[in-house]
Amino acid sequence: MQSEEKAAWPVRRLTDVVSLPTGQVDPREEPYRSRVLLAPDHVESRTGKIAKHVTAADQSASSGKYVVQPGDVIFCKIRPALRKVALADFSGTCSADMYPLKPGREIVASFLVAVLLSENFSRYVESLSARTGIPKVNREDLAGYCFPLPPLDEQRRLVEVADAVSAQERALQGSITKLRSVRQGTLLSAMLPLRGGEPPRGWVRVPLKDVVPVAEYGVSEALDRDSRGVPVLRMNNLAGGRPELSDLRYSPVAVSAKLELKYGDVLFNRTNSIDHIGKSGMWRGELPKASFASYLVRINPDASRLTPEYLVEWLMHPTIRQRVRSISTVAVQQVNVNPTRLRELEIDMPKEPAEQRRIVDSLYACDAQISAECEELAKLRALKSGLIDDLLNGAA
Numbered sequence: 001m002q003s004e005e006k007a008a009w010p011v012r013r014l015t016d017v018v019s020l021p022t023g024q025v026d027p028r029e030e031p032y033r034s035r036v037l038l039a040p041d042h043v044e045s046r047t048g049k050i051a052k053h054v055t056a057a058d059q060s061a062s063s064g065k066y067v068v069q070p071g072d073v074i075f076c077k078i079r080p081a082l083r084k085v086a087l088a089d090f091s092g093t094c095s096a097d098m099y100p101l102k103p104g105r106e107i108v109a110s111f112l113v114a115v116l117l118s119e120n121f122s123r124y125v126e127s128l129s130a131r132t133g134i135p136k137v138n139r140e141d142l143a144g145y146c147f148p149l150p151p152l153d154e155q156r157r158l159v160e161v162a163d164a165v166s167a168q169e170r171a172l173q174g175s176i177t178k179l180r181s182v183r184q185g186t187l188l189s190a191m192l193p194l195r196g197g198e199p200p201r202g203w204v205r206v207p208l209k210d211v212v213p214v215a216e217y218g219v220s221e222a223l224d225r226d227s228r229g230v231p232v233l234r235m236n237n238l239a240g241g242r243p244e245l246s247d248l249r250y251s252p253v254a255v256s257a258k259l260e261l262k263y264g265d266v267l268f269n270r271t272n273s274i275d276h277i278g279k280s281g282m283w284r285g286e287l288p289k290a291s292f293a294s295y296l297v298r299i300n301p302d303a304s305r306l307t308p309e310y311l312v313e314w315l316m317h318p319t320i321r322q323r324v325r326s327i328s329t330v331a332v333q334q335v336n337v338n339p340t341r342l343r344e345l346e347i348d349m350p351k352e353p354a355e356q357r358r359i360v361d362s363l364y365a366c367d368a369q370i371s372a373e374c375e376e377l378a379k380l381r382a383l384k385s386g387l388i389d390d391l392l393n394g395a396a
Contacts, residue, residue, distance in 0.1 A: 009150050015143040018073070018112065019102040024064030027056035027093055035092035037061050038068065040076045043084040048113050050086045056093060065093035072100040073112045077137040080125040085116040099142070111155035114162055115147060119385055120392035147392050158387055165384040172377045176370060183366035187317060190359040193348040194319045204351050208343045211306040212299045215268075215339035218292035219259055223249035230255045231290040235269045238281040238296075240367075241312045245286060255291045264300070264308045268315065271295045271336045278324040278337065280315040282308050297339045306349060310356035313363060314347055 025032055037056035044051050056065070068074065068088045076084035078097045087109055094100055103109045115121055124145055129135045150158070199205045223232055229250030237244050261283045269279040272295070283290075292298065301311050314320055323345055328335040350356050 009148040011146050012106070012149045013143060014145045014147070015139075017104045017107045017149065019104065020139055020142070021066040021100050024096060025067055025093060027061035027063075027065045032065065032067075032093050033057045036068075036090045037065060037092060038074060038086070038088070038090075038094040038098065040078065040084055040095060040097055043074070043076060043086045046083045046117065048085055048087065048117055050089070053090060064096055066096060066098070066100050068092050068094050068100045069102070071109050072102055073109055073116065075099045075101055075116055075137075079135045080129065080137050081122070081135065083117055083122055085113055087113050099139075106149060106152070108152060108155040108159060110159045110163075114159060114388045115392070117385075118388045118392055120147070120389050121145065150391065158391070162384050162387050165380055165387075169377060169380050169384070172373055172380065176373045176377065179366060179370045179373065183363060183370070186362055186366060187313065190362065191314065191317055191348065194314075194317060199348055202351055202355065203348060205346050205348050208345050208347045211347065211349075212301050212311070212343055214300075215343060216259075216298040218294045218296050218298070219251055219255055220294040221251050221253055223293070224252055226250055226252060229253075231287055233261070233267065233283075233290060233292045233296065235272050235276065235279065235293070235295055238267060238269060238279045241281050241316055243281055243283060243286050249293075251291065259291050261290045261292060264303075266299050266301065266308045266311050266315075267292055267296045268299050268337075268339075268342070269295065270297050270339060270342075271331075271334055273333075274325060274328070274335050277328055277335050278315065278321050280312050282312045299339070299342070303353075305353070306347075307353050307356045307360065309360040310349060310353075311347075313360060314349070320345070 027033060027037055033056050035055060036053045037059055038050065039054075039059070042050060042052050042054065069091055070088055072088040074086050074088055074094050076082065076098045084098075088094075088100065101112065103112050125137050125141065128137065128141050149155075193199050193203050193205075219232060223229075223234075227248075227250055229252045231245075231248045232251050232255075233243060234249060236247060263283065263285045265283040267281050267283065269276060271277070272279075299311070301308055315324075324337055324342065325335075327341045327345070328337045350359070
């Protein structure tokens with residue numbers, strides 16, 4: 001696409017090429033009661049896909065809704081950072097937290113979906129939310145968005161290319177899902193003794209405290225976003241058995257040397273919602289210096305008997321996650337696991353650390369494949385996003 005071509009395309013206001021809804025209907029009345037009522041949580045984030053179709057009657061809807069026709073582009077106006085946009089394939093209604101946009105003769109509906117999912121449009125609406133402090137887009141906000149509008153044939157061509165990339169994207173997503181199932185199957189098969197009965201030959205069952213001598217609490221100082229401080233891992237910084245460092249907080253005061261993280265440290269999330277309790281991970285020296293917050297505990301094993309990698313995989317096993325939940329205590333809006341009670345749980349493990357490492361290596365092989373596929377998926381998504389963003393940014 002040549003820049004001269006783009007320069008010749010007219011820059012149009014969004015509300016000049018789409019029609020916004022006027023008036024609402026009662027979802028308790030027919031025909032709307034028995035038709036699909038699309039809500040924000042029925043639309044996938046960032047994909048442009050509708051996750052499920054549910055009737056207004058099945059949702060016991062009562063407040064006013066907007067009428068939707070096939071071909072309308074439905075835009076979720078609350079929490080725009082989630083990028084929930086979909087092309088309607090039904091006659092029915094949508095939540096009043098969404099706008100059914102009716103494309104005019106100058107714009108192809110699927111091209112409009114791509115524009116609303118673009119980085120360019122997302123930056124625009126998120127800047128509005130940052131300025132007002134309200135994560136919501138109103139009609140005036142939509143009227144303020146301008147973008148270059150290619151001829152219809154060019155719009156269709158861009159959409160065809162994006163659709164071809166989307167097909168590859170779906171294939172990769174399917175492959176990643178299968179690989180994750182293989183990993184889960186490998187974990188369940190390798191740790192079959194966890195299901196009960198006597199440990200097989202070469203395995204032992206001991207209280208966790210026999211191989212994890214102590215549980216250590218992290219720092220309790222108030223944290224901030226000033227990166228001049230010491231990075232401190234919190235409960236949301238553990239994902240898939242590893243540290244997740246995209247949203248760190250920092251300690252503004254010095255951290256005791258004994259609370260600094262060292263390679264091989266195992267962290268366990270002792271307090272959170274019931275779904276997140278027990279999240280675990282191993283520190284692999286991802287940062288030169290870091291510590292951990294007090295709602296995490298460090299439970300390092302006796303390395304002569306239990307490898308930290310095996311301990312993390314054991315903690316993430318579905319059976320163990322359930323056992324951890326069963327010993328948790330409920331507090332106000334969260335649950336808590338006492339580290340002493342955690343260490344009273346029995347752990348099944350190969351007697352020889354070498355066999356523990358063999359099990360972990362088979363799981364890490366799956367992780368490497370999943371990581372490679374995820375990288376390819378990220379590249380495809382960047383390519384698809386760039387198709388529209390190159391156009392939109394070029395007109396700035």
